[in-house]
Amino acid sequence: MPSLSYVAAVNRALRDEMARDERVCVLGEDVSQGITGLTKGLAAVYGTDRVVDMPLSEQAFTSLATGAAIAGQRPVVEFQIPSLLYLVFEQIANQAHKFSLMTGGQAAVPVTYLFPGSGSRSGMAGQHSDHPYSLLAHVGIKTAVPSTPSDAYGLLLSAIREPDPVAVFAPTLLMGASEEIDDDDLEAVPLGSARVCREGTDVTVVAVGHLVPVALQVAEGMAGEASVEVIDPRTVYPVDWETLGKSITRTGRLVVIDDSNRMCGFGAEIVATAVEEFGLTVPPVRLSRPDGAVIPYALNLDHALLPDGRGLAGAIRAVLR
Amino acid sequence: MRLIREFEEHCLEKALAGTIVGGIHPYIGQEAVAVGVSACLRADDVITSTHRGHGHVLAKGADPARALAELYGASTGLNRGRGGSMHAADVSLGIYGANGIVGAGAPIAVGAAWAARRAGRDDRVAVAFFGDGALSQGVVLEAFNMAALWSLPVLFVCENNGYATSLPVDRGLAGDPVTRAAGFGLTAEAVDGMDVEAVAEAAGRAVDACRAGAGPHFLECATYRFHGHHTVEHLMGTKYRDDDEVAGAWSRDPLTRQRDRLTPEAAAEVDTEIAVLIAEAEAFASSSPGSDPGDALDYLYAGLVPARPGA
Known part of the structure; x- marks a missing residue:
């Protein structure tokens, strides 16, 4: 291929x-x-x-x-x-x-x-x-x-x-x-249609952009301990609330990993809507850049601010506890 | 010009009475610019306008009744009551809108001219109206450069009324506008913007040259606004111009000057015709229904997006 x-x-x-x-x-x-x-x-x-x-x-x-x-x-x-x-x-x-x-x-x-x-x-x-x-x-x-x-x-x-x-x-x-x-x-993908990248039953992970492959890797790595559903919203506006809602309502648990700044970022909106509408059984977790982040030059400083797979695994474990 | 003057007088009254919400930026005193330039334009030419846009919109042919209905927030308005004074538009007449941001229309006009060229319609001219204050906006200068680079049929019309809100032009603008425009490669000239025939003559030459492929032009029209920047000035009592200065400007009133060129009979005929148009516009606008509040976000997107309610 x-x-x-x-x-x-x-x-x-x-x-x-x-x-x-x-x-x-x-x-x-x-x-x-x-x-x-x-x-x-x-x-x-x-x-x-x-x-x-x-x-x-x-x-x-x-x-x-x-x-x-x-x-x-x-x-x-x-x-x-x-x-x-x-x-x-x-x-x-x-x-x-x-x-x-x-x-x-x-x-x-x-x-x-x-x-x-x-x-x-x-x-x-x-x-x-x-x-x-x-x-x-x-x-x-x-x-x-x-x-x-x-x-x-x-x-x-x-x-x-x-x-x-x-x-x-x-x-x-x-x-x-x-x-x-x-x-x-190859075909057109409608705006506002999320993709369920990996099905699971214990927790819904919503990941954006380059964090989608990260989330999939983490989900595979945790396959022995949890069944993780990974959803890529694909468009951050409009959001496919129907697909997200179905998944989150079913699993009752949500982790969002989003490379926006935390304050008023995309992850905040997903969490807010889930809390309002999707019947979470435990408080959700969001991983993001810090509030108002300015990315420093040195790579170790830059990477220190990156929401990553290790953080995601920890967040998944936290909502499953 | 008489239509614009009477329309604006009517709007002033209605704005101060609160029928027109948000107030208006009156065009009174500057009518010769919109009329003189628009007299040289075809129906398929494009204009972009300013926050002080009623004159341009009417001169380009918008229906005064629907223009007034727009200011009343009616569903029959030019923009179905969604735009108001600062966004009045009639795209079918090439009016790409008044604009609430100073200078913002200039690159939009360049885009319209560029698109016309792409579509093989190089003879279609785009006119960007803006004030002296807009000459301090980066996008306007960027638009000059792009229009000149690609030799696009754009006429930039600077209505120099002497003030950017309250800031006198000599405290806001270094150099002079014509020299500045010429520095970008625009064919530039200044004209008495309070003489409609002088404006029409200069604009006619510029528009013809644009159509003929001679590249972008710039016209500085020296003018004056007889009222405040915005109707709120009436309420605040803002004062940054001498009474003598304003009175002196009235002595150059473009309407009086043009009236003197007409026979008394012809002038009276115009007055009567316009009085009828304004009365009809008021009857239409004041009897027009508003829109249902449930439709407040209609037209937000051309493609479907179900916007969630805020509350």
């Missing part, structure tokens, strides 16, 4: 959508060169009028995409580092996202925002290591954090086809990942 890397899957989704729909175009810094890998080779096929290198004006090119989308295009905007989200929050949250409601539904803004290299754990230090998907979930931007190459392909396809703004985060720690999969098995 052929092997598909995470980066190749994103690239493949862009190629396929550009071939399918003339309105799809890619805007961003160094996209014709494919510096991040995601857009490599696209300019050679589709030309630099459709794979357009932007000047270093993230705010303006984010709103350029909004104007182009209202006028009928389907832009995909790549941001070279996830912290650029802070720079363009106005343009995404206040302009693109609000246009539909503010105009009473006169026009939608079908733009896809791609954030590669998210949550870096490779010594990229304070300004290149954030994983800010919870911010977009908070304001209501449809947001995917694919954890496998096939999900990266399928969620990006859905993002591009969606009539609203959608953000897709590609975690650094997954960008080297590969998956054995037939091309024919």
Whole structure:
């Protein structure tokens, strides 16, 4: 079976959508060169009028995409580092996202925002290591954090086809990942559909992005002592509450592992909703970055702040006690 | 211009009476800019506007009755009562919206022009209206650069009314706007923004050149707003301009200047026509129903997302 890397899957989704729909175009810094890998080779096929290198004006090119989308295009905007989200929050949250409601539904803004290299754990230090998907979930931007190459392909396809703004985060720690999969098995993955990655009966683990394979490894390792169900929400907004609710209601126990900052992070929302609605039998546990974390440069300091497998195993044991 | 003036006078009254919630940013005094520029535009051209946007929206052809209904929060409003004064839009007329953030419309206009080129419609012009305060916004300068880089058919219209809210332009802006725009490679000129025919002539040249592929243009329109930045100033008694200065500006009232170019009969005819339009707009807006509170989040997404209630 052929092997598909995470980066190749994103690239493949862009190629396929550009071939399918003339309105799809890619805007961003160094996209014709494919510096991040995601857009490599696209300019050679589709030309630099459709794979357009932007000047270093993230705010303006984010709103350029909004104007182009209202006028009928389907832009995909790549941001070279996830912290650029802070720079363009106005343009995404206040302009693109609000246009539909503010105009009473006169026009939608079908733009896809791609954030590669998210949550870096490779010594990229304070300004290149954030994983800010919870911010977009908070304001209501449809947001995917694919954890496998096939999900990266399928969620990006859905993002591009969606009539609203959608953000897709590609975690650094997954960008080297590969998956054995037939091309024919690649398909669109609906936004808001969680995947039950591993079935279990004792505890539900909800894991996001690069922490999904970590959670699966921990679950396998603990197979002798507990039956762990692992769920990947795949989109942090909207959340597939039905799938999560069924699982959590059945197991009565919940651990969330999420690489957001703790305060108002994605994990907080999962825990809050579970407490309110899903009939937990014991208090839930969430693993996350600390409150307001700024990731230090030195790798040992960086890794000290990473929610990890060892912590997850401890949390699972704690809720089973 | 008369329509905008009377519409704004009517809105001022209704805003101060509380019928229009949130207040308005009155366009009174600046009418010649919106009208002079829009007179040169086609129905399929695009504009982006500002927080002081009623004039641009009406000049581009929006229905005054639906515009007023929008300010009354009615379901018949331009935006079905979801946008209000600062977000009034009619996308079908190329009005991509007033905007609550200063300068935010400029890159959106560049995007519309870029999209038109992609669609093989290079003759479609996008106009970004903004004030002198917006020349201090990074996105506006970024938009200048991008429009010039790709020689896009964008006309940037700077309505220099002398004040960014209360900050006089000489305390907020280094250099002069035309020189600044020219530095980005825009074809730039200044015009008397209180003379509608002068604006129309300059805008006509700029729009024709944009359509012909001559790249982006910049027009600085020197103008003045006769009222406060926002109706809240009436309540707060804010004062940052001399009475003499305001009175002097009234002597350059674009409506009076244009009226002097008409026969008394023609001017009276316009007055009558506009009085009827405003009366009709008021009748329509004040009799229009609001929306059901249960529908408060309608149109949040074009694709389906079941937003959970907050309480």
